[in-house]
Amino acid sequence: MESTFNLNKFLKAMHKRKALIIFVTLAFVVFAAVASYTIMKPVYKATTQILVNQNTVSSQDVNSLDINTNLQLIGTYNVIIKSPAILTTVIEELKLDETAQSLTERITVTNIESSQVVTLSVEDSSMNQAVILANTIAKVFQEEIQQMMKVDNVSILATAEMTASPKPIRPDPIFNMAIGAIVGLVFGVGITLILDQLNTTVRSEEDIEEMPGLQVLGIVSPVDSNLKMEKPLNLSDRLEKDNYADSEQDKKINATKIGGSY
Amino acid sequence: MRTANKTKRLMPRKLVVRTNPHSIAAEQYRTIRTNINFSIPDLTSKIILFTSASKEEGKSTTAANMAIVFAETGKRVLLIDADMRRPTLFRTFQLVNNTGLSNLLLGKGNLKHSVKASGIPNLDLLMSGQIPPNPAELLESDILDELMGEMRELYDYVLVDSPPILSVTDAKILANRCDGTVLVVNTGKSEKVSVEKARDSLATAKAFILGVVLNNYPLTSENYYYHNYND
Numbered sequence: 001m002e003s004t005f006n007l008n009k010f011l012k013a014m015h016k017r018k019a020l021i022i023f024v025t026l027a028f029v030v031f032a033a034v035a036s037y038t039i040m041k042p043v044y045k046a047t048t049q050i051l052v053n054q055n056t057v058s059s060q061d062v063n064s065l066d067i068n069t070n071l072q073l074i075g076t077y078n079v080i081i082k083s084p085a086i087l088t089t090v091i092e093e094l095k096l097d098e099t100a101q102s103l104t105e106r107i108t109v110t111n112i113e114s115s116q117v118v119t120l121s122v123e124d125s126s127m128n129q130a131v132i133l134a135n136t137i138a139k140v141f142q143e144e145i146q147q148m149m150k151v152d153n154v155s156i157l158a159t160a161e162m163t164a165s166p167k168p169i170r171p172d173p174i175f176n177m178a179i180g181a182i183v184g185l186v187f188g189v190g191i192t193l194i195l196d197q198l199n200t201t202v203r204s205e206e207d208i209e210e211m212p213g214l215q216v217l218g219i220v221s222p223v224d225s226n227l228k229m230e231k232p233l234n235l236s237d238r239l240e241k242d243n244y245a246d247s248e249q250d251k252k253i254n255a256t257k258i259g260g261s262y
Numbered sequence: 263m264r265t266a267n268k269t270k271r272l273m274p275r276k277l278v279v280r281t282n283p284h285s286i287a288a289e290q291y292r293t294i295r296t297n298i299n300f301s302i303p304d305l306t307s308k309i310i311l312f313t314s315a316s317k318e319e320g321k322s323t324t325a326a327n328m329a330i331v332f333a334e335t336g337k338r339v340l341l342i343d344a345d346m347r348r349p350t351l352f353r354t355f356q357l358v359n360n361t362g363l364s365n366l367l368l369g370k371g372n373l374k375h376s377v378k379a380s381g382i383p384n385l386d387l388l389m390s391g392q393i394p395p396n397p398a399e400l401l402e403s404d405i406l407d408e409l410m411g412e413m414r415e416l417y418d419y420v421l422v423d424s425p426p427i428l429s430v431t432d433a434k435i436l437a438n439r440c441d442g443t444v445l446v447v448n449t450g451k452s453e454k455v456s457v458e459k460a461r462d463s464l465a466t467a468k469a470f471i472l473g474v475v476l477n478n479y480p481l482t483s484e485n486y487y488y489h490n491y492n493d
Contacts, residue, residue: 201451215301217301218475219479220294
C-alpha cells in the first residue's frame with residue numbers, strides 16, 4: 001500500500017463524492033442555524049460608561065499628575081466593581097436570586113486605551129434586566145466608592161438604555177453557520193478521504209500501472225442495455241429460450257438438438 | 263428477462279462486437295486486439311489465455327468478443343472453453359456442450375472433428391466437453407502439448423478461456439503453456455490485492471503476462487471520442 005498523496009487522484013475522489021461533501025456541509029449549516037435560532041438562549045448586553053475624574057472645584061486646569069493618579073485608580077476600580085462588596089449590595093437592592101460569584105462572570109469592565117472612561121458591560125438573557133443591572137452596578141459603585149476611598153471622583157457618563165428592539169450579542173446565527181459550513185466541509189472531505197482509502201478495489205488505469213509487471217491493454221465499458229442491435233440476429237431471439245444443459249433432463253432435450261444450432 | 267431459477271445460471275454472454283460492431287465497447291475490443299498484437303512475440307500462431315483473479319470478472323465475455331475481433335481481421339481463430347468446471351462457451355454461442363476439450367484430453371476424438379462452427383467467418387469453437395472429475399490432471403497431460411501443436415497448424419490465433427487463477431490451478435497450468443496471458447479485471451469490484459496475487463501466481467507459472475483488460479470501466483468523456491467517428 002503506497003499512500004503517496006496524489007493531488008489529481010484526490011481531486012477526482014472529491015469530484016466523485018461532491019454530492020456527499022455538499023450534503024454534509026449543508027447538514028452542518030442547518031444544524032448551526034437550528035441551534036442558533038432555537039436551542040441557544042439569546043444573550044443581551046447593556047453598557048454604561050463611568051468617568052473617573054477628580055471633581056475639583058478649585059483648580060479648573062487639569063494637571064497630568066491628577067490624570068496619572070486617576071489612571072492608576074482605574075485599575076483598582078475595575079477590580080472593585082466586580083468585587084462582592086459592590087455586587088452583594090446590588091443583589092440585595094434588586095432582590096436577585098444569584099450569588100455575587102455568578103454575577104461577576106457576566107460583567108466586563110474595560111477602559112479604552114488608558115482613557116479615564118471605564119466601560120461596564122453586563123450580559124443577561126433579558127435586555128431589560130441587563131439594563132437595570134448595569135445601571136444599578138454603576139450607581140452602587142458610585143455610592144460605595146465614596147465611602148471606600150474617601151473620594152468623590154466617579155461620575156456616570158452614560159447610562160444603559162433600553163432600546164426598542166434589542167439585538168442579542170449571542171448567538172450570532174450567521175457566524176455560527178459560517179463555522180458550521182467550514183466544519184462540515186472539513187468533515188465531508190475527511191469522510192471522502194476515508195472512504196477513498198477504504199476502497200481497495202481497482203478503479204482506474206493508474207491503479208494497474210502502479211503494479212509492477214502489469215500494463216493496461218485496454219478498457220471495456222459496460223454496454224448500454226438499451227443499445228439497439230445494429231443488425232438482426234437469429235441468435236438474439238434464442239437467448240431468451242432455455243437452452244441450458246444443466247440438468248439431466250435438459251441434456252436429453254438438447255441431445256436431440258445437436259447439429260440444429262444454425 | 264429471465265427470472266431467477268433454482269439453479270444458479272449465468273446470463274448469456276453479450277457478444278457486443280457481433281450485435282453492435284460500431285459500439286464504443288466494440289471499438290475498445292479492437293484497441294485491445296491491436297495492443298495484444300503489439301505486445302505478443304512475433305509468432306506464426308499465437309495461443310492467448312484469458313483469466314482473472316476471481317470468478318465473474320468477465321473472462322468469458324472478453325475472450326468471446328476478442329475472438330470475434332481477431333476473426334474480423336481475416337485470421338483463422340479458435341476459441342476454447344478451458345473452464346472444465348463451469349463451462350460457459352456453449353451458452354454464449356447457443357450450442358450444445360456434448361464434446362470438447364475434456365474428451366480430446368482423454369484421447370477421444372480429434373481436434374478437427376471436435377471444433378464447432380460459430381456462425382462467424384473464420385471463428386471456430388471448442389467446447390469444454392463433458393465435465394471431468396479431474397480437470398487439472400487432464401491439463402497436466404502431454405496430450406495438451408500435442409493438441410496445442412495441432413492448433414498452431416490450423417489457426418492463427420487460439421484464445422483460451424480459463425477458470426479464475428486464484429481459485430483453481432487450471433489457469434496456472436495453461437498460462438505456462440500459452441504464448442501470452444491476459445488478465446481480466448472487473449473495475450470497481452476486483453481487489454487490488456487479488457490482482458497482485460494473480461500477477462504473482464502467473465509469474466510463478468512462468469507465464470508471459472500481456473497485460474490487463476479493465477472490464478466494466480465507467481465511460482468517461484474521453485471515450486466519447488469514438489462516438490460519431492464512423493458517422
